Amino acid sequence: MIQLFHVSKIYPPNIAALKDINLQIAKGELIFLAGPSGAGKTTLLKLLFREEDPSQGQLIIYGKDVSKLNSRGVARLRQQIGLVFQEFKFLPHMTALDNVALAALVTGVTRRESYTKAYQLLRDLGLREKYDARPPALSGGEQQRVAIARALMNDPMVVLADEPTGNLDANLADETMRLFRKIRERGTTIIVASHDLDLSQRYGTRVISLQEGDVVDDFSPLKEGRAG
């Protein structure tokens, strides 16, 4: 369960990126954070993995107040969150396998275990032949799958994806979304930030619309109405 109580984020001098946000996200939900650029989607994701601190309010992930975590607590939180970035954030001198395995290596998993699991994930995501390629040599879709494999390495409770389909064509975007739905079936909460409203509506999942830092709509088709 992810809970946000009156969360605001104000950047100096006085730019409100998020204004008094209250949200409840259940375990295993697949959610779209929709809205135009500058709506506050990325800021919200950054608060969730503690890259930023809220200016006000409380943010609780699985019972832990995120803003009260010390540096070790932040590291532990991030080990339980899978991150997928629009620009992927790979280490270009490492192979796809190395990049994926690194996520487990930093948590203290042995090299053998990390690499075995990384290989299995890449294989499951259709990259059996590309595991030793360096990211720049991979296509956009392949890089996306490597990023997803890395996000799943530590069996995260939550996956946060920032514009994961931003660089992909329609087919690859659909493929990525199918992957997310599959991951969700394991009970993982997935939060996808996207400015592509069509995409979010097409998948019939809960959509939280943000505009200028405010939640302007929270629509959940499963509940056939407004979620609050």
Place this chain on the structure above:
Amino acid sequence: MKGSHFGLVGRRVCSSLWARLWTHVLTAGTMAIALFVFGALMLAQENLQNLLTGWGDQIQINAYLEKGLGPEEVSLLRDKIQSFPEVERVRHISREQAWKDFRAALGAHSNVLEGLPEDVLPASFEIFVKPTYRDGPIVEILANRLRKEKGLNIVEYPQEWVDRLSLVVLALQWAKWVLGGILFIAVFFIVRSTVGLAILAQKDEIEVMQLLGATEALIQAPFVVEGLIQGFIGAGLSVLGLWFLVLFLRDQTLTSIGLFGSLGQLQFIDWRSIALILALGSLLGASGSVFSLRRFMKRWKG
């Protein structure tokens, strides 16, 4: 950090050292020079200290006789001095003996004496003090009493030299830390900059590791180890340099003029000093890294 992290740290250290090999070599070289200067002062200090200890063990007074004293007068004077309670024994050095001793001390350079008359050096007494009277003030009082004796021209005792050399040793001790301190500060900033370069070069890697949940200790450990290795290698090189310096000096003038030759060979620094240099080098390297990391990590706080 968990045990399995050591492999990751080791691989990151190796890859960073290899990627910026020449920068690391230059930094280690700079550290080696700074620690060499420090070690050379330490070497001088330790050897002078040994010299002083040697002198302290054989306290004697040299009393030079006036010209024209007959053998009987010399014998009487010798007996008188021998009767002083502080005196253990008195040895008479004739002019001829003094000349022979001097020639022997000059060794291969004794030819510089050619053309000089053999009675140019004065006769003297070597007065050995009893161990119980070897405290500085007592020897000084005895020397002053001897100066009043008729027939004695000049009275010298090594304590004067011990005092002067003690001042030199003290000066060296201060110079070692003052000059060493200045050099260490310079080296600290050089290491800090080198590690800063390494951190900047690995900025993306650090950012990715932070996002993947690497602890601060795991991110910082490779840089600290890198600094430690640089420092240790620099210190090792300086110790090696000092060893070659000692080998070189042992063959050179100092032994031939008899300064150290009479009191044993020029000594290499002892194991405690070697350990101190190695520890200082490692500490300098590691602290340079830690301060550099602090600066950058604050800036990139994830």
